[in-house]
Structure formats: structure tokens, C-alpha cells
């Protein structure tokens with residue numbers, strides 16, 4: 001029986017792990033991988049203490065800092081499928097590989113994931129022209145025609161990543177206005193490779209072996225149309241990884257875990273949450289780390305009180 | 308010894324992770340930068356029907372993405 005199980009290996013999970021170890025809380029940290037979402041970022045310039053660091057190096061630093069702690073057990077490469085209520089006041093974490101661990105408290109730092117469109121063809125063609133990491137895969141589309149779906153900052157960034165490679169880029173916007181940063185927008189609009197289509201709702205991604213196009217509803221004309229494409233870059237935001245505790249804790253309408261922002265406690269006594277999986281207003285590396293520290297200090301108090 | 312080929316782009320972190328994994332385990336590999344090498348890109352698509360990196364070929368067996376335990380198994384490290 002552990003005192004604490006931490007789920008996640010991003011900035012929140014690792015910060016929690018370091019603090020829990022130093023408080024000598026008997027802890028198990030379970031993480032699918034280390035580094036978290038900004039892993040794919042080429043250059044992070046606001047991680048305090050580092051003027052500029054790649055997501056890759058940040059991940060390495062986080063993992064090293066955690067592994068330097070003696071007082072913590074780490075299970076990496078596994079995934080917590082579900083957290084359940086166990087005997088008395090304790091909890092059971094069940095992993096994807098079928099392992100079970102019990103603990104008095106749980107801290108959920110599972111972050112968020114890239115949202116999918118949820119249309120036919122998307123899963124089948126994932127990695128076959130459907131792309132969720134533009135920094136990684138934009139260079140594969142040299143001389144090709146592609147579409148970016150999503151008009152937030154991530155979508156604009158993807159367009160920018162693609163300018164260096166693709167011949168023609170469509171930006172497919174659901175409404176009739178863009179949501180991203182106006183400066184970036186002005187900059188990309190000036191590029192003749194880009195064509196913006198408004199009022200577009202993607203209905204299906206077409207292709208057998210590789211993407212050949214999309215079928216979409218033109219909402220202005222109320223008409224279904226097709227576009228010929230070699231690639232579809234999906235950048236429609238992210239969704240919290242809160243499934244593992246969805247039967248226990250209260251979630252908001254977006255699936256984020258509702259926490260008390262003073263303590264990071266959830267609606268279920270014994271479970272805390274921090275970072276992007278929570279209903280924190282701003283999703284940032286430093287904030288995730290700080291909130292997770294807050295959680296561990298509160299868990300420490302809780303464990304001492306309930307000895 | 309295993310014949311290992313990795314198809315990568317310079318900006319892909321999972322490619323870096325895979326290469327670091329090879330170094331740590333003293334695995335020799337050939338790398339193709341498919342951002343620049345169009346022939347290699349075609350070869351990768353032919354072999355894997357994938358348009359995403361990394362694609363790793365171990366003795367003719369294709370692995371998509373970086374999955375440490377899968378590679379350990381394929382290379383007989385575990």
C-alpha cells in the first residue's frame with residue numbers, strides 16, 4: 001500500500017514526484033512517458049530557469065530530476081486505465097498491462113491529448129496523411145497539397161510549419177472568423193500558398209492507402225463538397241485525459257477535473273488533480289508544475305492528519 | 308546482428324528518442340532524412356504505407372513510431 005500514486009510524467013507529475021520524494025511520502029509514479037505535451041516543441045522559451053530549451057531536452061531534464069530522488073518508485077511505459085475505490089478509504093489504480101496498485105491518495109496529472117475530428121476515415125488514415133504533429137511531419141509533405149483543420153493558434157502554427165514544404169495549403173475554418181493570434185494571421189495570409197475556406201465542416205477523410213482528400217459541408221451554401229488533398233493536419237485543440245477517474249470525480253462540461261484552486265483537491269476526498277487535466281484557467285508548463293507542488297503539500301498535510 | 312533503418316525528419320522528437328535508444332544499446336543503424344531525400348520518402352511509404360515519422364525497419368519488420376518495449380523485443384534486447 002502506497003501513501004500516494006501520481007499519474008503522469010509531464011511537468012505536473014514530475015514536479016509532484018520530486019516534492020513527494022523529498023517529503024518522504026511513500027509514492028509510486030506511473031507515467032506512459034516523460035516530458036508531456038511540449039515534448040514535440042522545438043523551442044520553449046518560457047520554462048523558468050532556461051532561456052531556451054527544446055521539448056526533448058525538457059523531457060530529459062524532468063526525467064533526470066525525478067530519477068535523482070531516492071524515495072520514489074517509478075513505473076514508466078505503462079498507463080493507468082482506471083482508478084477505483086478500494087477497501088476502506090483507499091484507492092486502486094489498474095494499469096493497461098493489468099497491474100494493480102493500492103494507495104491512500106491519488107494525484108492525477110494526466111494532462112490532455114490532441115482532439116480528433118471524429119469523422120470516418122480519420123483513424124484508418126492516421127499516419128497515412130492524417131497528421132496530429134505538424135512540427136514532426138510537415139517536412140514529409142514537400143510539393144504536396146494539404147489542409148489544416150482548425151483556426152486557433154495551433155492551426156496557424158501548422159500552416160506556418162507547412163509553408164516551407166507544401167505547394168498549396170488550405171486552412172479549413174468552421175466558423176466565419178479566425179481565433180488565432182492576429183499578428184500570425186496577417187503574416188500567413190500574405191503567403192500565396194494559402195487559401196482560407198470559411199464555414200467548412202469536415203465530414204469524412206477520403207483515401208484507401210493514403211489520404212486522397214476530404215468531404216466537407218460548405219455551411220454557407222449548405223452543400224457537400226470534396227477537396228483533393230495529400231494530407232490533413234488536425235489542429236482543433238486538446239481534451240483532458242480524465243477518463244481514468246470520470247466515475248469518481250466531478251468534471252466540467254469539457255471533461256476537465258474540477259478542483260479547489262487553493263488545494264487542488266477534487267470533489268472526491270483522497271483524489272487530487274493538477275495541470276492540464278484540471279479546470280485550471282491557463283495551461284502552461286510552469287503553472288502545471290506549480291499546481292502539482294501545491295497538491296503534494298496539501299496531500300502531505302492530509303496524510304499527517306489521517307495517520 | 309540486426310539490420311536497422313530509421314526514416315526520420317530533423318524536427319521529430321520521437322525520431323531523436325529512437326536514435327538515442329539505439330545509441331544506448333549499441334545498435335548500429337542507417338538513417339534517412341525523408342524531409343530532404345525524396346527517394347527515401349517514397350521507399351518509406353512503399354514499405355510502411357505510412358506518411359509519418361519515425362518509421363523503423365528492423366530486419367524487414369516495420370515499426371511505426373517509437374515504442375521502446377516493442378523495439379526491445381524486435382532487437383532481442385529483452
Ligand SMILES: Cc1cc2nc3c(=O)[nH]c(=O)nc-3n(C[C@H](O)[C@H](O)[C@H](O)COP(=O)(O)OP(=O)(O)OC[C@H]3O[C@@H](n4cnc5c(N)ncnc54)[C@H](O)[C@@H]3O)c2cc1C
Pocket residue numbers: 007008009010011012013030031032033034035036037038039040041043044045046047078079080081109110111112113241244274275276277283284285286288
Ligand atoms: C506543441 C506544444 C507546445 C507548447 N509550448 C508551451 C510553451 O512554450 N510553454 C508552456 O508553458 N506551455 C507550452 N505548452 C503547454 C504545456 O505543454 C502544457 O501546459 C503542459 O505540458 C501540461 O503539463 P501536464 O503535466 O499537466 O500534462 P501533460 O504535459 O499532458 O503530461 C501528461 C503526462 O501524463 C502521461 N499520462 C497521461 N495519461 C496517463 C495515464 N492514464 N497513465 C499514465 N500516464 C499518463 C502522459 O504520457 C504525459 O507524460 C505547449 C503545448 C503543446 C502541445
